Amino acid sequence: MTSVRYDRQSIIDRTLGLLDDVGLPDLSMRRLATELDVQPSALYWHFESKQELLGAVADRILLTVPDPDDRTPLMRTATAVRDALLAYRDGAEVVLSTYALRLGARRAQDALLASLGGEPEDADAADAIFEFILGHAMLLQQRMHAHSIGAVAADAADPTAQAEAIFTAGIRAFEAVSGLRHPS
Amino acid sequence: MTSVRYDRQSIIDRTLGLLDDVGLPDLSMRRLATELDVQPSALYWHFESKQELLGAVADRILLTVPDPDDRTPLMRTATAVRDALLAYRDGAEVVLSTYALRLGARRAQDALLASLGGEPEDADAADAIFEFILGHAMLLQQRMHAHSIGAVAADAADPTAQAEAIFTAGIRAFEAVSGLRHPS
Numbered sequence: 001m002t003s004v005r006y007d008r009q010s011i012i013d014r015t016l017g018l019l020d021d022v023g024l025p026d027l028s029m030r031r032l033a034t035e036l037d038v039q040p041s042a043l044y045w046h047f048e049s050k051q052e053l054l055g056a057v058a059d060r061i062l063l064t065v066p067d068p069d070d071r072t073p074l075m076r077t078a079t080a081v082r083d084a085l086l087a088y089r090d091g092a093e094v095v096l097s098t099y100a101l102r103l104g105a106r107r108a109q110d111a112l113l114a115s116l117g118g119e120p121e122d123a124d125a126a127d128a129i130f131e132f133i134l135g136h137a138m139l140l141q142q143r144m145h146a147h148s149i150g151a152v153a154a155d156a157a158d159p160t161a162q163a164e165a166i167f168t169a170g171i172r173a174f175e176a177v178s179g180l181r182h183p184s
Numbered sequence: 185m186t187s188v189r190y191d192r193q194s195i196i197d198r199t200l201g202l203l204d205d206v207g208l209p210d211l212s213m214r215r216l217a218t219e220l221d222v223q224p225s226a227l228y229w230h231f232e233s234k235q236e237l238l239g240a241v242a243d244r245i246l247l248t249v250p251d252p253d254d255r256t257p258l259m260r261t262a263t264a265v266r267d268a269l270l271a272y273r274d275g276a277e278v279v280l281s282t283y284a285l286r287l288g289a290r291r292a293q294d295a296l297l298a299s300l301g302g303e304p305e306d307a308d309a310a311d312a313i314f315e316f317i318l319g320h321a322m323l324l325q326q327r328m329h330a331h332s333i334g335a336v337a338a339d340a341a342d343p344t345a346q347a348e349a350i351f352t353a354g355i356r357a358f359e360a361v362s363g364l365r366h367p368s
Binding site: 051096097099100101102124125127128129131132133134135136138139142143146151152157162165166167168169170172173174176177 | 235280281283284285286308309311312313315316317318319320322323326327330335336341346349350351352353354356357358360361
């Protein structure tokens, strides 16, 4: 054991790095402690539970989503959310699990709602868009992972085939509804 | 070991029962074989791999989705898909994993496309709706599971709170787009 000390931020950074290396199923507090060369108790000094740590990791993953602004087009905000989820291995699953426990900030939903116009009556639509992006990104990450480990036939279609078109079709639908409610 | 023989259908049935009992993370071919009181090789005689078996289970889960019919309103088809996923523990995750590997039938997507009008140019929108329902149902199942094992505070909101309103908002958006393209 070394005397290196870690603060919350550096633990979050190293957790993201380990997530990219081993994936969510193999990411344990014990493994993370070994990686940091500290006792597991050092982690629990900063985070009460693995779930709380993953909530902080989810917030970090979504940090690249632009601040809520009703001048940002929905497609741009939605694309930023998708790209944030795809930037780290199992990113969509980490964020979905966190959202399931109602942990973590609502940065993505707030930005999506602002792009819809920011009216409270569009809050359900903003959540629906977020759930669409989560489903889309989880599917894409599982498909890319299956390809990377050779779990599908070598002549299988490109894992990202059609993904852009499907994503665009989904977001366009929500754009249309917003346009109907708030004609410009 | 008994001399009971199982055919494909009865193995699928028993897999669904075991899925409901133990959940997807603990569903292994070994455990299933023990449950059926056969050697694992008996399972591999019917299914080449666990993935192929899960593909058949996914098809079974979606069997309650109505046959593709352009007279079935989108909301009814989408609700049937959602209810099918929610009918079994981890149902959404089983179907998402199968779809990620491009295994299983496209029963849900075909029914959704028919309800959009059945035009080939709406295929991406039908896939987007399916991805929205998968994301929505996965989130809901994770949230319900967390509540059932006490992983959230006792005073936490009802896990299904807002779920119906968010689902409706999502499907209404796709109805609107379909109406715009095919005015009646």
